[in-house]
Amino acid sequence: MKIAVCVKYVPDAAADRSFSADHTTDRVGSIGILSELDEYAVEEALKIREAGDAEVIVLTMGPDGAETALKKALQMGADRAVHVSDPGLHGADAPATSLVLANAISRLEVDLVLCGMASTDAIMGVVPAMIAERLGLPQVTLAAELTVDGGAVRIRRDGEDAVEEIEASLPAVVSVTDQINEPRYPSFKGIMAAKKKTVETWSLSDLDVVPDQVGLGAAWSAVTEVTRRPPRSKGTVVTDDGTGAAQLADFLAANRFV
């Protein structure tokens, strides 16, 4: 079986994040990492490979530096990586991203597409569904548990109102939540092995996408303004000497919560 894991290179949420002058995410002034939520998808692919026989290919679309994210996945144990990189991709929105990834997935001819539930920067959580729509594949999303059996996938999904089991035949697009597993840390052996693994770079022309279809100018929505919120100011902090609850109740009453 061939598995593609779609991953994203994102600015580290633990550091300061901001926007560039064109309102796209600032990549220069931040530290980029593999989106934490994608580690669960990489881990799940590795578990499937360990349980049977599979090739795990990590796929990303992103700027220079996105190899960092791919490298982390290779160190965890993925077999090889593909980086779709093109100056024309700057400012691509979710529909454009899904177009590029869908075309890359078609070219890879995989049986299973695994994604994290959302990126940790934009947190839209829409790209897996968009990829499924573009490829005409079943979408089996937000898995808290995944079983791949023969030609079918089955997941457990903890929905808003119910716990559901969903089933579909392969090929399929599956997204996983952070409840599904505990991603491994790269081992020393994994780090050494990753040095010998290949990262292929594909451009838009390799994927039959023209720059007019993607990038900032081709986006289907536009950011008109970004404003930094003033940081929340620190309020009153008291140390409980037995009157903490009463002081809290006073605060709640003064603000009409009681």
Place this chain on the structure above:
Amino acid sequence: MAEILVLVDHLDGAVRKFTTEMLTLARRAGEPSAVFVGSGYDAAAETLAQFGAAKVYVADAPDLSEYLVTPKVELLASLIARTQPAAVLVPSTLEAKEIAARLAIRTGSGLITDAIDVSAELGTQQSAFAGSYVVDAKVTTGTPIIAVKANAVTPETAPSTPAVEAVAVDLPDSAKQARVVSRSPRKQTGRPDLSEASVVVSGGRGVGGPEGFRVVEELADALGGAVGASRAAVDSGWYPHASQVGQTGKTVSPQLYVAAGISGAIQHRAGMQTSKTIIAINKDGEAPIFEMADFGVVGDLHQVLPALVAEINRRKG
């Protein structure tokens, strides 16, 4: 006036407050048409009329809920083709965002998720980077599809007598790929929904164990709020994942957020930073949560919370 499709968020006909907020926002930009999918419309009719739905499309064929996401995409896509609406509003829940995602690709339309405001001109606002930015955006291509977060607006009534139309959806095989093989409804707690509650009381690592959540629940009940949990508490198995507040759980922005035994890591702050008023109770006076709290108590939550519940109940008389 331009028609705006609003996908109704409901559980067996019990309309969530969320929907009344979307109807209120839709009225700024046009005339809302509620799209009701599933059974129980009779229970929903009054609320939808009260909040100004000019039309209601009702689709309750059983196979609409037998498959994941795609049937609702078929339905909305056919309604878009037929009614040429000015926009489509859906709730910014995980499932509805995926419906919106496929619909955007299907109809060649721009999509904005997690909107915290929608203007008369269909401009949107969103919070970005864990609430540290406000982003103004607008869909520029196709029919604007906007996923709206709960608590975006105070719902306002505008009584109407909607025209009700039953809609049949013919599901092609392509919409029957991901089959729901079982569905076990969640046990209802009787508390408000976490994403739309105006008061949320959350517990974290400092709660100490599943039984420690009793005091968190008691405070939530005294304040009429919902119960949340930090990722640490959920990962430890102390409280269900559905209650997780934070980057990988729910984003909430209630009037009042109480963080009990939560240190305030970025993952958690991302989910509650935009709450109106924040209260923190933590043993560790150095915990980052105090930097953003309007009122903080450095102390043992197992002492402070029960005392606070007693104090609130006493003041309520």
